[in-house]
Amino acid sequence: MAIGEAPRAHAAWREKLRIIIFEADTPVGKAFDVGLLVAIVLSVSAVMAESVPWIREDHGELLRAAEWLFTILFTLEYLLRLACVPQAMAYARSFFGIVDLLAILPSYVSILLPGAQSMLVIRALRLLRIFRVFKLGRFLGEANVLTTALRSSRHKVLVFLGTVLVLVTIIGAAMYLIEGEENGFTSIPISVYWAVVTMTTVGYGDIAPNTVVGRTVAAFVMILGYSIIAVPTGIVTSEIIEAARRPIPTTRSCAACMSEGHEVSARYCKNCGAELPPYSRG
Numbered sequence: 001m002a003i004g005e006a007p008r009a010h011a012a013w014r015e016k017l018r019i020i021i022f023e024a025d026t027p028v029g030k031a032f033d034v035g036l037l038v039a040i041v042l043s044v045s046a047v048m049a050e051s052v053p054w055i056r057e058d059h060g061e062l063l064r065a066a067e068w069l070f071t072i073l074f075t076l077e078y079l080l081r082l083a084c085v086p087q088a089m090a091y092a093r094s095f096f097g098i099v100d101l102l103a104i105l106p107s108y109v110s111i112l113l114p115g116a117q118s119m120l121v122i123r124a125l126r127l128l129r130i131f132r133v134f135k136l137g138r139f140l141g142e143a144n145v146l147t148t149a150l151r152s153s154r155h156k157v158l159v160f161l162g163t164v165l166v167l168v169t170i171i172g173a174a175m176y177l178i179e180g181e182e183n184g185f186t187s188i189p190i191s192v193y194w195a196v197v198t199m200t201t202v203g204y205g206d207i208a209p210n211t212v213v214g215r216t217v218a219a220f221v222m223i224l225g226y227s228i229i230a231v232p233t234g235i236v237t238s239e240i241i242e243a244a245r246r247p248i249p250t251t252r253s254c255a256a257c258m259s260e261g262h263e264v265s266a267r268y269c270k271n272c273g274a275e276l277p278p279y280s281r282g
Contacts, residue, residue, distance in 0.1 A: 017084040021077075036077070040126045043070040047121050071107040074123075078104060099125045156235045164228060168195040171221055175214060183210045199225040 023029045043066075049055050050063040078100050082088040091097045103126055106119040172192030179185040184207045185194065194207045198221045209215050268275055 014084045014086075017080065021081055021084060036126075039070060039073060040123050043067070043074075044121055044124050046070070047123075067107060071104055074100070074104050096126075150236065153235045153238075157232050160231055160235070164199070168192055168199060171195040171199075171217070175209065175217060178217065179209050179211060179214045183214070184208070195221060198222060199228065201225050201229070 019026060020029050020032050046063050046066045050060065050067070056063070081091060081097075081100065085091050092101070099122070103123040106122070169188075169192055172195040173188050175194060176185050176188050176191040179191075185191045190207065197204050197207075198218060201222065209218050
């Protein structure tokens with residue numbers, strides 16, 4: 001083998017593996033993701049079944065063996081993901097990278113802390129990859145539009161939530177002064193809790209005002225709650241309408257920053273500017 005051919009062959013192998021594991025536009029990549037989703041469902045089902053006493057008594061050993069089998073498979077998959085990307089830490093710090101790590105840690109922690117394996121149900125978060133698998137189907141539009149809308153409206157929603165928090169704090173403090181400890185409003189935090197429960201129209205009924213002024217304030221908070229609930233809905237709806245007009249991306253991922261959703265004609269990453277590999281459906 002000529003000098004330089006080995007590194008190029010290794011790089012080509014890593015790129016092929018990366019496309020299979022991280023992209024779902026190729027037949028092999030889509031098959032990999034579908035197989036992964038099936039394994040996740042079976043794994044979570046095994047964890048849930050083991051929590052049922054009579055199932056654990058009859059099939060406990062088999063279920064624990066299945067849990068460890070899935071854990072080993074997911075560990076190998078996680079290591080392969082780290083091995084095939086140019087910047088392993090970029091993947092490790094990403095949302096799915098953290099979820100993939102958390103999906104295997106409980107099994108190893110359970111060696112020292114028995115019972116920790118129950119947290120393996122966090123693997124259900126990995127089912128979010130189902131949106132990647134169907135990116136070429138009709139589900140892509142809905143998933144991408146919703147994600148884009150939520151991302152675009154996050155600043156407005158955060159401002160709204162901040163305003164609501166200030167509002168319930170003021171209302172809670174006012175109710176603490178109006179009702180007092182004798183009516184169950186024993187502190188400002190408890191009164192704020194009442195304001196949150198009332199404004200969100202949950203209405204547990206564990207704390208209720210008894211004075212005329214307090215009930216008047218409560219009625220105002222109830223009506224205000226209905227008005228406030230409509231605000232974030234309107235914010236997200238407007239962003240959904242805007243996002244629906246944008247072109248549908250593919251599952252192409254950037255090898256440098258691991259971001260997904262690049263269009264077919266894109267040559268460079270929309271986030272970091274790195275050059276993208278040629279688009280191929282395999």
